[in-house]
Amino acid sequence: MFIRLACCRLLRHKKLIYISIFISFLLSFVYVVVLPHIFTLLQKPPSKIQEVYQYVIPEDSPIVPTNSRCTFYDCFNIYRCGHKFDGDFKVYVYPVAKHVDKDFIPIGGKISKEYHSILSAIVESQYYTTNPEEACVFVSSIDTLNQNRFRVKETSQALALLPHWNDGQNHLIFNMVPGTAPDYKTVVDLSIGKSMVAGVGFDSWTYRSSFDISIAIYSNLAISLSNNYTFKYRTTFISTIQTNLHNDFITSLKSIEKQKSTTQNITIRVIEPCSHNRHDRTIICHENTTYNYADILADSVFCLILPGPRLMDMVFIDSLAAGCIPIVAINHVVLPFFEVIDWKRAVIMWSETELNTLLDVVSDIPLDRRKEMSAQGRWLYQTYLSSLKIITMTTLKILSQRLHPHSSDFYENWNLRPHPVSARNPLFLPYMSDSSGFTAIILSYDRIDSLFTLINLISKAPSLQKIIVVWNNQLKSPPHFSEWPKIDVSLKVVQTTANKLSNRFFPYREIETEAVLSLDDDILMLTLDEIEFGFQVWKEFPDHIVGFPSRTHVWNNKTNTWKYESEWKNEISMVLTGAAFYHKYWNQAYTYIMPNNIKQWVDDHMNCEDIAMNFLVSNTTNKAPIKVTPKKKFKCPQCKNTEMLSADQGHMATRTSCVNMFAAIYGRMPLKTVEYRVDPVLYRDVFPTKLKRYNNVGEL
């Protein structure tokens, strides 16, 4: 529309007619030629797993026996894996093919939709490559998920015939149902040479540390269990949910069931397969009554999981999804993704031989802990186990961490549920700083007299190591170096390129101390004792903002908003950076980690940078700032706090809106309100002044 109108206007100028014709031509070109292509480009690329070949496996085709002693360091060829440091590596997926034996009988069932999903997930991921030459890891398209669905020998032969097989080196074999009756091996029975197994149901003998990946079985029922979840009162304390348990387990559990239900108010329910329909996984039976599998899971606090035919099956996934806390009593089991997931947070690990004492211990677990475990289990399910795509991506992420261990995620990243009020203090070392001094950073624009007075004042502070003046005026150069006060510490003037408030919080390389004393250029009333004492307090509380001018925020019930408050009150929640000590790290965080819209707003409006800093620190640490000494006036004895002047109502309104806006951006009010300040130990004590370390403290 707009462009067409523009064309009409152009028509008035005859000279421009040709141009308009040209533009119309260009437009039609866009409509006719480019747009359809854009749409095709935007469409999901067609599935790449579609070329299908048929291979005939000769009867005497060789197999490579599995090397049970493989480790990442001797069976895996790291040199194939590129030189990237961001955790990236490439996976090649063989084209889907049909494999038949010499009599043209297929060696296994059709590719399952689950395996198809796994391959699709890889193909759609950043790890995928079509070029086997640049691949680090190879994934076969022969569906090996369920050992009951393929012939072992022929499949091993088929794998060995893969064009890049190379004794299985760097190949990843996916398997979810290992072993077949009667011995149910705990790892897929294929002969795979040096291949890695991404498998389910390993025991601690068959799992090769640092090499195999213990993954999760996919359960198609789990999603609906997870969607119907509520943490309500659950009538059954412990349920078993497997229908294929060995009789010995059933017998001993039944006896526990009888014993306990008479003596205690805790119930244990041992379910059985339904005799009328053994094949339906959605129903189970208990004492001749048929129940919905889903209802049992949703109504039990704990789900007892015992060894089935295989060590790990879907019931584990189902109970996590349903919020029924799994009690895993399977000796030697290797849990899914155990190398990154701390299952102790969501699962109770028990010994299958000590079921008789289970109830006593489990009934001691307090209610809030149960809630926590249930929620954690569901979160783990949703984050790592809930779809084949997610399972596949978790597997590849673990592989990536093995290839690039320095870019591994920490325990917290894998195991802590994101929570709005949790915090990760980047200054977590429990220490009292030994720093011998601090760097003063003064923000200045053009008040040279005031600035020089301030420099002269603070330069006498024994702990001062350096002064950095951030000269934020682009129209006027800072005074010539000969005009600056002659002081004993080094003084550095930083000429900024734009008059932005965030310049005062830039992590300048010149700041070599741990602590920064941030100052406005008109803070002229601090005494040396106050400065020294403030620094001492910071050394004792190095992860807090420690400073002199304090403010608070209060909730206004009428407007349902926060109000910024500068009156002398009994509480504080902010310490302004016009005169405050803090760790230099916060400059880094302010400049590079803080939400950019806050930084942008501050720079656009030339206000609230101090409030932003308080929000940042409190949001990161969940701690309040510390106000030192009663000092409340900073500029001159006669001056009242400028923020208290009624003339500055506009200023106050802006600050109030900052508080509300920042709270909205963080999604919570991170500021903490406290009712204390910090004074020297002997403050106001009737005591000889010469014995007091900080005397000149206390004038307002």
Added chain:
Amino acid sequence: MCFLKTTRKPDTLLHLIYNANDVENLPSFMDDWHQSLEVGRPPAAQTYEARQQMPYQTSHRKTNKNCRMETCFDSSRCDKDFRVFVYPLSELETTCVFVIAIDTLDRDPLSPDYLRNIPVKMQRLRHWSGGRNHVIFNLYSGSWPDYNEDDLGFHTGDAILAKASMSVTNMRPGFDISFPLFHKKHPERGGEPGFVRSNTYPITKNYKLAFKGKRYVLGSGSETRNSIFHLHNGKDTIVVTTCKHGKNWKDAQDERCDVDNTLYEKYDYGSLLKNSTFCLVPRGRRLGSYRFLEALQAGCIPVLLSNNWALPFDEVIDWNKAVIWADERLLFQVPEVIHSISETKLFALRQQTQILWEQYFNTIEKIVFTTFEIIKERLPKLQSRDGIVWNTSPGALVSQHSYTNYLNFNLPFNYHLFGKQPSPNFTVVIFSQHNNLNTPLYRLVRNIAASKYLTQIVINSCSDNNGKSGYQTIAGIQILVSSGNGCRRFEPLPFIKTEAVLSLDDDVILTSDEIDFAFHVWQSFPDRIVGFPARSHYWDNGKDSWLYTSKWTNEYSIILTGAAFYHQYYNTLYTQWLSPLLIKTVEQSHNCEDILMNFLVSHVTRRPPIKVSQRKHYKEQANNGMPKSPWNDPDHFMQRQTCLNTFVVLFGYMPLLQSSVRFDPILFKDPVSNFRKKYKQIELVSN
């Protein structure tokens, strides 16, 4: 479309077009097989003896490579409690873990510390029974030239190996414990702090990466050590090696040895540790080396070149938070890898080196206790702590099972992490040494009862009263008098339901404003002791000992528990975790329990206590204007001095820390109307 490149004969390959568009029509991997007909395996054998008959149980004579906790460890011995038995003490029925008193640490036959007749000695052990429930500690195994990890020179059978330099693949998973390699002079307790005393950001060191050590011209480990010199650039990366080791190094020296040896002499190992951001930790003859712990202590982030090494206690420690793994096969990528790490991450890694060093490694005691804690956590009946507790300060050794009861959030240390706060109420525990309840107590109770945060008042009475506890009404307030606690001030009383405890002597004077204000401060610092009467300690060079002082000074390091808030958890820690020798010192002197509590809390948190408000005299004044005895009793005072020094010996160091700050209400003594002040009574308290 693209065709498969293949080297196979064309006749084995037939093309077939397969319609993959309707994926939904594909079968499920769970189809086509009668799952419901399958039956699970029977339970493992009930008893330890029966489990021994299982097929994978092989001979006891060598190390039983198949051991797992479920098969080789008899956890029924640990049902009641986790007890450790050290030979040759008398027999204990309830012993869970046995430690033999034979030095198995050094099993290198070439070493002077090698004990020759261990197999004979082992046979004499009364409870050995194939090594069941035994832990064997070992630092070195194997010898020149192959340094075989398994070669201990004796058979360990079913015993758990707590062994240094193990490889991930050689460890019996969940059974053996990877152990740190430490020097012979490693202190038993006390221990040195980490070197990082100033947590500067960003880390600015002279060198990015450093290494100074031997290279082996021949034999195990020589490949890696002989190649690392390639990393040396003389600028930000200092990697210097020497060929000099053993007696016969000259026989095998190569052409680089002279150059290397000269360069090697130019750098000092200690100063490299201090002045480098990263320290290279390559394998030596064995996978582990001393320099791992040395680098950790120095806050020099270890860069590991020791493929397959199981790092110490990796079952519970997330080493990714403190070290960088490099791959021996990719030596030349090391510089690139370490340059790719952000300053923010470096900052975190370095802090974590210090935390781990001080929590688990700086004394032999901690190393051994950590080993036992790991075994303890494996037993299903004894609850385990999650990775947050293990990998954050102050760590698992001071986070006791019995209190946490599966819950970690109620410990005093983690509130900020989870955005929680301690519950907003407290229990007063008045410690009374007298039989009759005296007059000041009435006033005290009235003042306490005025606090709206008070949940309950408990009097922990020294009188025996046949161990009976019951309610009494004092000044109209119901008070629980608990007797029969053996006059133990910090007994974890079951009546305490709050996290905060206000501990009081029975003759204390405090206003309700002071109590409320102190409680408010404590809520911000729930891991510290927050209270009124402050004391200090200092080192006297002349007397060569620590002195205790109650004089007014600019600092303090002790808050007396006669009037202080602290977390209930510290009662548990005091009673169950402190060495019995410390408790004995207190019980024999009938004194110093408050000093010991301060030692404990400062030791755990590495922070000083907090003094609140101006009040100094918190006791009823006697007629002469001096506080009543025993506080002015010189003997009492001397005793406290002695305690201080005894505690330092038993802790192995002085844990107390000085603070020079006092917490006051925001408007304290400000020239505004008293009506505007929240804590008015505090204004009137004089010193």
